[in-house]
Amino acid sequence: MSRPAPELLAPAGSPEALRAAVEHGADAVYLGWGTFNARRGAQNFSEEEFAQAVAYCHVRGVRVFLTLNILLTDRELPEALETARAASRLGVDAVLVQDWGLLDLLRRTLPDLPLHASTQMSVFTSGGAREAASAGCERVVIARECSREETAEICRSCPAEIETFVHGALCMCYSGQCAMSALIGGRSGNRGRCAQPCRLPYGVNAAARGQRPLSLKDSCMADHLSEMGDLGVSCLKIEGRMRRPGYVAAVTDIYARLLEERRPPTPQERECLERAFSRSGFTDAYWRGKTGPEMFGFRPENAAPAEEPAPSGTDRRIPVEFTCAVRAGVPCSLEAGDGSGNHIAVSGPVPEPAGTRALTAEDLSARLSKTGGTPYRCANVNTTVEPGLHLSAAAVNGLRRDALEALSAARSALPLRRELLPPPLPEADCGEAEPRLTVSVVHAAQLTGGLLDFRPARVYVPLELLADVPSLPETEAEYCAILPRVWRDRDEDLLCRWLDKARVLGAAGLLLGNLGHFSLARGGGWKLYGDYGLNVFNSRSLAWLREKGLDSACLSFELRFSQMRDMKKILPAEAIVYGRLPLMITENCLIQNAVGCRCDRPNFLNDRTGASFPLLPAFGHRTEVENSRPLYLADRPDWRRLGLAFGRLRFTTERPEECVEICRRYLEQAAPAGEFTRGLYLRGVE
Known part of the structure; x- marks a missing residue:
């Protein structure tokens, strides 16, 4: 029986898992080759195994997608390009990308190689999907947090294919925005090394520390496959490159049959999916537009994995x-x-x-x-x-x-694809001998005359805060509105009204932290600055953002000082040099889930060591988790010698007088007082 669209995409963390996926009905597989993919802990493939895998799949009518979906340094980009070039020559069907610099490099050097926007790009709006399409991506993997209605709108509005996750692990944080593993243990999720600290026990406000408020159940969308196809979703993706071949076989087999027969799963099939792997059952809450404590669960350490099932009997030859x-x-x-x-x-x-x-x-x-x-x-x-x-x-x-x-x-014939030389980077040099300070606030009370007396170059204020204040204090600094890190299409009319209010108040710039912000900001006459959410990791990313119309960009705080120093400053560069660094941005409100709606008061996530991570309310009743200790660099002269144009003091939980004191300490290059961290600037990440 021929199966209607959408395509069923299965994980292949090893050659054995790949064969299991193909034998059990996958239309396509995604796999890692080399060191530049978001599951570097998986077995992955050697070059010989990769070539064999592509030929094996193509003979059987199965497409192969290569994951190059991590952030890359300037030194790593040439090797990543060669990996993509070799994969293209071997006939790979597409490459998944997160890094803007790599995306631009591949588009310019391998123009016939299809590119897919990884879920690590944090795309959850129609505008973001269209931006990815205009950048050269023929497919966009949207955020797992998108609901049915949101997915439908993106499918209607975006010329690129839309891919969604239908089964497997759910991260608590929006993909591409999590720094928890990096800042706590030095293993970056953006670099394919996530240690999954979200699965550990925590408490909220020192209560119930044995709970797991960050550990979501696995997703299971088996009841919604026909609906997704009807909405225009092009590809259904099973998560699990770290999982055993038996898991891949069991899940792929069931989903393939459900798609072929256009039906929901039987009780026996549901039980088989749970035996293959689950965390206290499954959830489809995001698809239904819901959040809440029923979405959370964990897997006991002694849970036995299911054995690989026999093929279903469907002749897939x-x-x-x-x-x-x-x-x-x-x-x-x-x-x-x-x-x-x-x-x-x-x-x-x-x-x-x-x-x-x-x-x-x-x-x-x-x-x-x-x-x-x-x-x-x-x-x-x-x-x-x-x-x-x-x-x-x-x-x-x-x-x-x-x-x-x-x-x-x-x-299995190899495609003929053009291969061009990498273009040189622009000659522009926007490096500065001495960076100027900028400040960001989250509360109106922090925006005092004493703070502004230090004459920061820019003052970043959340857009939702600007919507609530009647006026802004007089200052020579440039006021810039921070656009919400996460929002939805339905919010954009409100955001546009708030932007009009911000302009009336005197704001001249916008701080953009997501690909979807570009369509919101374009054509408004604003000065546009890139925030840390864009994950700028290399010089080519700066060049790409310059082409997109940005006037400066904040570099990723997962970079080392030496990597920042060696980056070509094609665009004026900013770095966060003080403050609690953001660990997560979550669709679920941790405060609401744990203790009810009390977002107007201080709230904390507590770990087993006694560390307290402040929980800040974010736009849309979401939560931003901050690091337990503030970054402090006032006494480190090295950050001033990196060619940065700006160093940002990021104020979150500080009282107004503390904000003023921190500014004074940075001007005097004073030693720290109290607990602090140097972040990742000295030790870097895996």
């Missing part, structure tokens, strides 16, 4: 039609077609006159139909057999074998 002619005095011929445009012809020996028994059309058809042990099944045989001729069984078998080998070669 490629149907082939044979046309064979056996005539006197000429070599026998066999043509084979797969119904997908591949058609080959081979020839064999000249038939001999028959002895006791002549070859019949029925005999020939029966022999050609024996395709067992190959990726093919015989769908039909057309024969022409002249009477009185003999052709041995070995000759017919050889003819069939040659035809199927030629057909496999045609199906």
Whole structure:
């Protein structure tokens, strides 16, 4: 039975998992090769294994996507480009990308290689999806947090294909925005090394420390597959490159059957999915537009994994039609077609006159139909057999074998793709000998005359705060509105009204932290600055953002000082040099889930060591988790020698007088007082 769209995409963390996915009905697989992918802990593939995997999949009608979806330094970009170039030559069908610099480099050097926007790009609005499409992505993997209605709107509005996750682990934080593993343990999720600290026990406001308020159940969208296809979703993705082949086989097999038969799962299939892997069951709450404590769960350490199931019995082999002619005095011929445009012809020996028994059309058809042990099944045989001729069984078998080998070669033929030289970076040098200070606040009370007396270059204020204040204090500093890190299409009319109010108050700039912000800000006459949410990790990302119209960009706080120093400042660069660094931005409100709605008071996440992580309310009743200790660099002169144009003091939980004191300390380069961290600038991340 032919299966309607959408495509079923399965994980392949190893060659064994890849075979399990293909044998159990995947239309496509995604895998990692080399060191630059978001599951660097998976077994992944060697170059030889990768080449074999692509050929194996293409013969069987399965597409192969390569994951190059991590942030990359300037030194790593050339190797990542060579990985993509080699994969393209081997016939990979697309490459998943997170890093803006790599995206731009691949678009310019391998223009025929399809690119997919990874979920690590944090796309959750139509505007963000359209921006990814205009940047050269033919497919966009949207955030797991998107609801049915939000997904439908993105599908309607975006010219690119839309891919959604339908089964597997859910991260508490929006993908691409989590720094918890990096800042706590030095293992970056943006670099494919997440240690999953979200699965550990925590408490909220020192209560119930044995709970797991960051550990979401796995997603299961098995009840919604037909609905997703009807909305225009092009691809359904199963998470799990770190999972065993048995898991891949079980989940892929069930989802393939559900798609083929356009039905919900049976109780037995639901039980099989839970046995394969679950955390206290499953959830589909995000799809239904819900959040809440029922979404959370964990998996006991002694839970036994399910064994790999037997194939479901559905014949997934490629149907082939044979046309064979056996005539006197000429070599026998066999043509084979797969119904997908591949058609080959081979020839064999000249038939001999028959002895006791002549070859019949029925005999020939029966022999050609024996395709067992190959990726093919015989769908039909057309024969022409002249009477009185003999052709041995070995000759017919050889003819069939040659035809199927030629057909496999045609199906796995390598594409012809252009390869261009990497373009040089622009000559612009926006490095500065001495950075100027900027400040960001979250409360109106922090915006005092004493703070502004230090004459910061810019003052960043949340857009929602600007919507609530009647006026702003007089200052020579440039006021800039911080756009919400997470929002939805339905919020954009409100955000546009708030932008009008911000302009009336005197704001001149906007701080953009997401790809979807560009369409909101474009054409408004604003000065546009990039925030840390854009994950700027290399010089080419700065060049790409310059092309997008930004006037400066904040560098990722997962970079080391030396990496910041060596980055070519094609755009004026900013770095956060003081403050509690953001660990997570979550769709679920941690405060509401734990203690009810008390977001107007201080709230904390508490870990097993006694550390307290402030919980700040974010736009849309979301939560931002801050680091337990503030970054402090006032006494470190090295951050001033990196060529930065700006150093940001990020005020979150500080009282107004503390904000003023911190500014004074930075101007005096004073030693720290109290607990602090140097962040990742000195030790870096894996």
